[in-house]
Amino acid sequence: MYVVETKGGAITCMLFSLFFLGTWPAIITLLERRGRLPQHTYLDYTMTNLLAAIIIAFTFGEIGKSTPQKPDFLEQLSQDNLPSILFAMAGGVVLSVGNLSTQYAWAFVGLSVVEVVSSSLTVVIGTTLNYFLDGKINKAEILFPGVGCFLIAVCLGSAVHASNSADNKAKLSSLSHDYEMVEGAKNVSATNGANPSTGRINDLENGNVTSAKAKVGTAAFLVELENRRAIKVFGRNTMIGLAITFFAGICFSLFSPAFNLATNDQWHALKHGVPHLSVYTAFFYFSVSCFLIAININEGLSQGLNGRGWAFLAGILCGFGNGLQFMGGQAAGYAAADAVQALPLVSTFWAIILFGEYRRSSRKTYILLAGMLTMFIVAVGVLMASSGHRK
DSSP states (O other): OOOOOSHHHHHHHHHHHHHHHHHHHHHHHHHHHTTOOHHHHHHHHHHHHHHHHHHHHHHGGGSSOOOSSSOOHHHHTTSSOHHHHHHHHHHHHHHHHHHHHHHHHHHHHOHHHHHHHHHHHIIIIIIHHHHHHTTSOSOHHHHHHHHHHHHHHHHHHHHHHHHHHHHHHHHHHTHHHHOTTHHHHHTTTTTTSBOTTTOOBOOTTTOOOOOOOSOTTSHHHHHHHHHHSSSOOTTSOHHHHHHHHHHHHHHHHHHHHHHHHHHHOTTOOSOTTOOOOOHHHHHHHHHHHHHHHHHHTOSSOOOOSTTHHHHHHHHHHHHHHHHHHHHHHHHHOHHHHGGGGGTHHHHHHHHHHHHOTTTTOOHHHHHHHHHHHHHHHHHHHHHHHTOOOOO
């Protein structure tokens, strides 16, 4: 079984994890904006997420000679380690609930703000729990100022959302003068996705819709986006999105401590002499529970092939991203590994490039957005600097 043993190796795992975990939400958002239902996308995503866990288990988990203290993946499957398995699967359950919640929150609030607020809450709550579970191996005088930066980012993220919502309302208020789609936008939910300009019904499952011709960031663009996306947000209270985001953040804050308990048995739930679950075995059970959740919320497999390839790619990226985070956390401490929660730096890049978020917004919104991202840049550096070494 391969084990990351150096601080440099742990930080390398975290950096790759940061990129992967910051990219997959953009892919899922793209599918929702093309009209694909989140629960169907999530089922496809969990298939390859589980595949990534299996690949990691049968490669890193089988490298080298198995020992009684560090058994390989296949040997651990037959051992009496049910309490640790349950902790790992519980982590997968709360992560699944959080991931599903964010898919709806992205529609209401936007990719950038959702990722910032939920990730910040993950660090504020989850990192504190991991610090004590890990026996305080991280440097508190460095770690907690980083946590403070994330907490500030939560406040700035909420302010960005409020400012951007006001910008969008101002754009839409002038829509009736230059774009004849406002009535269709108001009634879009009732017409089940009908495009007011053509009278056609958009395909909510395959994403077979024509590209918007309106300029990104304009009121016309916002209306066309509303007409083809799977989750309708016009006329909804903007606080709904923030409430879902905060709920998702709380769920995310619990999955890493649960995984920590699964691999290190701080509560001494295992019988004497039973070795701790390896990162690879725990991640396998973790991903199995994610897949079971996805099956339970779907009556059957999603129909149609269009868009599924993107969902499969998102699952692979998330699977390897989580796996690398856990590998780094086992070596340097899960509190320090929570630095990957700076993934909004990557997500915001994709949000601006792919979706035109904040295009043609107010100066106030841009200032708040810059402040929010600055806090994240500082926070990720501080958390990585707090890395310790597990004995």
